[in-house]
Amino acid sequence: MDPQDHQQPELRQVLVLQPPYVFNIHEHLFTDRFHVLKAYDSPLPTRDFLHANAQSVKVVLCSGAGPITADVIRDLLALKLVVTDATGVNHIDMAECGRRGIVVTNAGDVYSDDVADAAIGLLIDVMRRITSGDRFVRGGRWPTSREYPLGAKLEGKRVGIVGLGNIGSRVATRLEAMGCIVSYTSRQKKQSTHFTFYPNILQLAFDSDALVLCCALTSNTRHMINNKVMKALGKKGIIVNVARGALIDEVELVKCLVEGEIGGVGLDVFENEPNAPRELFELDNVVFLPHAAAFTNESFYDVAQVMIANLEAFFTNKPLLTLVNNKF
Amino acid sequence: MDPQDHQQPELRQVLVLQPPYVFNIHEHLFTDRFHVLKAYDSPLPTRDFLHANAQSVKVVLCSGAGPITADVIRDLLALKLVVTDATGVNHIDMAECGRRGIVVTNAGDVYSDDVADAAIGLLIDVMRRITSGDRFVRGGRWPTSREYPLGAKLEGKRVGIVGLGNIGSRVATRLEAMGCIVSYTSRQKKQSTHFTFYPNILQLAFDSDALVLCCALTSNTRHMINNKVMKALGKKGIIVNVARGALIDEVELVKCLVEGEIGGVGLDVFENEPNAPRELFELDNVVFLPHAAAFTNESFYDVAQVMIANLEAFFTNKPLLTLVNNKF
Known part of the structure; x- marks a missing residue:
């Protein structure tokens, strides 16, 4: 881990509204490297949790099971990046992202x-x-x-x-x-x-x-x-x-x-x-099948690596790996 | 149908001990062309049925579900050919066939x-x-x-x-x-x-x-x-x-x-x-699976054609199509 993480954790804040599937197994890969704000673990209602972190949170991490709506995006005033563990991004309001200049990364070709x-x-x-x-x-x-x-x-x-x-x-x-x-x-x-x-x-x-x-x-x-x-x-x-x-x-x-x-x-x-x-x-x-076509032990590990690589790239101002083309 | 069939049906006799799977759908393809002796439809016990036809039956038709044992082969004194709808021939006593010079055809590459x-x-x-x-x-x-x-x-x-x-x-x-x-x-x-x-x-x-x-x-x-x-x-x-x-x-x-x-x-x-x-x-x-890896509508039709082609070849003294190599 970079010693900088401990000194300035707020610079590596990652907001999670609902735990993505990948957290079932690989949560530690994220919590080891980033300051993960878990809305779902907070006693605060989600909306209040969002407002409390609205000024600082630049990154949201999500999965197909947890939609990122226009409301969520509007609440997060500093949002710059949405990282999803899915390939399809229909759970993310891409139009609102486009309007705000928020970029989205997906699972790329992993699945x-x-x-x-x-x-x-x-x-x-x-x-x-x-x-x-x-x-x-x-x-x-x-x-x-x-x-x-x-x-x-x-x-x-x-x-x-x-x-x-x-x-x-x-x-x-x-x-x-x-x-x-x-x-x-x-x-x-x-x-x-x-x-x-x-x-x-x-x-x-x-x-x-x-x-x-x-x-x-x-x-x-x-x-x-x-x-x-x-x-x-x-x-x-x-x-x-x-x-x-x-x-x-x-x-x-x-x-x-x-x-x-x-x-x-x-x-x-x-x-x-x-x-x-x-x-x-x-x-x-x-x-x-219970929406499991992409679900293997191997792909879950691989997608964690892709997500982490995107997060690392974002926090170090490097090019994102699996940017989703947003035509809005 | 060849007019000869009606004149000398015994020349195109095919003995069946138990109905092969292919008969479920395509029995008529066989009964239209050959004189099919059904041991399973006879009031006689199988052994008696075999003895009654021992001198004339040259061909047995079978499937993996109905074994052709050494006893059956010994009972059929005139047997020359066993036609199976299976690929594997472990249901046929190949050693006994070998000793008697009886040839066996299988499903070939159909399945x-x-x-x-x-x-x-x-x-x-x-x-x-x-x-x-x-x-x-x-x-x-x-x-x-x-x-x-x-x-x-x-x-x-x-x-x-x-x-x-x-x-x-x-x-x-x-x-x-x-x-x-x-x-x-x-x-x-x-x-x-x-x-x-x-x-x-x-x-x-x-x-x-x-x-x-x-x-x-x-x-x-x-x-x-x-x-x-x-x-x-x-x-x-x-x-x-x-x-x-x-x-x-x-x-x-x-x-x-x-x-x-x-x-x-x-x-x-x-x-x-x-x-x-x-x-x-x-x-x-x-x-x-209930031993169904080979079972499609298409393969059943195709195997019926292969079996019929072998029977026709046998009755017209032409080379058999899918002769099984018998090393005994």
């Missing part, structure tokens, strides 16, 4: 491989009925009912990737190794890839056996997977979502699944986390 | 992609806790217990493939796409691959984070995954078995899992199917 693996795991799981097969065996049904329903082959299937960024491109690599035919949609055609580009999601869904959602949640992408897209995907079509729940119109999704209008889903994310739609709990063609 | 996909699905599932995550959500635990245990990253993990044949090499391709470091053991070093070869399973286990079993079950490979190998793999080590249950000493496997001596398993196959060890039903680091 990309893990999220891509989880996406592939969910896709195989749904198509090959792994989780429902596990229930079949654990439920003791195998010896009495030999006929376990057949799954669907992955090889040769047309998989549409929605958002061919860090995660989507890794999903594509894995799909190609399994013999799938990869297409994608994104804001614009990528020059660096041989995959077929679709300018709109509806046509991609129509031409795909499965969709894997890997894009950011923005006002443009909210509910992009609506009833029309699901109908275009069709009764055997699969959707995997490892991005954000609100990319899908969840009410319509539940309806389509219950009515057999789509073939199955693998969902890591939901519109109203930590609640997943209970109507789907009895369905064998649904696989749930 | 390889599907089995490789299931192996990868099981590996991701165990390492990333997909099935246990699904139970966590369906069980309603997510809203009350936010802390879902972290999984393990696949990228950079050392995965040892046991048997680098049609399936093993496809598993390797998929693992490489996920950034795993692939090694293998097999009867002999393959010249056509860049993966590191280990001449023995113990050293491979010692140097691996996970093992994926893709080899045939023979007297040499039975119980090759014993207590020593599991201890060498270690407390975080994962085993995926999509080959045959008896490759693993299941009693020792249960013991190692219950005592935490290995990290987790994904099992499609078991020593005493359709029974899986009940001691493991409560463990979250175990994922079960």
Whole structure:
């Protein structure tokens, strides 16, 4: 530790409203290096805690579970930097940050491989009925009912990737190794890839056996997977979502699944986390994860390092490592 | 259909002792073309049925669920060909076939992609806790217990493939796409691959984070995954078995899992199917499949075509398509 830390701790103040996931394991990596102000540990109401520190706090540390709203940002008069342990920044009011000139760093590329693996795991799981097969065996049904329903082959299937960024491109690599035919949609055609580009999601869904959602949640992408897209995907079509729940119109999704209008889903994310739609709990063609696609021991350690490196860079006036492009 | 079939149906007789899985869906493809003698549909005891047809039956059709024992083979005096819908032939007494000059055809390469996909699905599932995550959500635990245990990253993990044949090499391709470091053991070093070869399973286990079993079950490979190998793999080590249950000493496997001596398993196959060890039903680091790694709608159609092509070849004195090498 730099001896300066002890002399001028206020220079290395980091405000935390709610403990980010990474604190479950690696809190000490932060408290060893910075003066961590824990609003959630204070007897003061959050608002009072914010006001008490409004003049000094330059940095907020957060995660997807704890939103940084315009109100919070307005309360923190000296705020310069928001450091999140997430990749997507829809939990942070980026417009307000933009207006105030507050910069935001995210997890960068730390989770990309893990999220891509989880996406592939969910896709195989749904198509090959792994989780429902596990229930079949654990439920003791195998010896009495030999006929376990057949799954669907992955090889040769047309998989549409929605958002061919860090995660989507890794999903594509894995799909190609399994013999799938990869297409994608994104804001614009990528020059660096041989995959077929679709300018709109509806046509991609129509031409795909499965969709894997890997894009950011923005006002443009909210509910992009609506009833029309699901109908275009069709009764055997699969959707995997490892991005954000609100990319899908969840009410319509539940309806389509219950009515057999789509073939199955693998969902890591939901519109109203930590609640997943209970109507789907009895369905064998649904696989749930509790927003854990990015969660490995390794990625948690790595993201702590990225966050600390950003904090160190900020406090020593060096360039930030994983600055989020803020277009507002 | 060839008009000759009706004139001399006995020339195209195919004996079936127990209905193979492929009959669930595609029985008519066989009954349309051949004179299928169903021992399981006869009021006669099987032995009597065999004796009644002993002089004429040249072909037996079977699957992994129905063994073709030396006794059956001895009863069928005219037997020339056994056609199985499986890849592995450990359900057929190959020694007796060899002695009698009876040839055996298997599923060839039909299932390889599907089995490789299931192996990868099981590996991701165990390492990333997909099935246990699904139970966590369906069980309603997510809203009350936010802390879902972290999984393990696949990228950079050392995965040892046991048997680098049609399936093993496809598993390797998929693992490489996920950034795993692939090694293998097999009867002999393959010249056509860049993966590191280990001449023995113990050293491979010692140097691996996970093992994926893709080899045939023979007297040499039975119980090759014993207590020593599991201890060498270690407390975080994962085993995926999509080959045959008896490759693993299941009693020792249960013991190692219950005592935490290995990290987790994904099992499609078991020593005493359709029974899986009940001691493991409560463990979250175990994922079960009911011997379904090869089972897709597509592969069932494809294997029916392979079996029919072999039968047609036999009845028209043409070369068989997927002859099993019988070294006895």
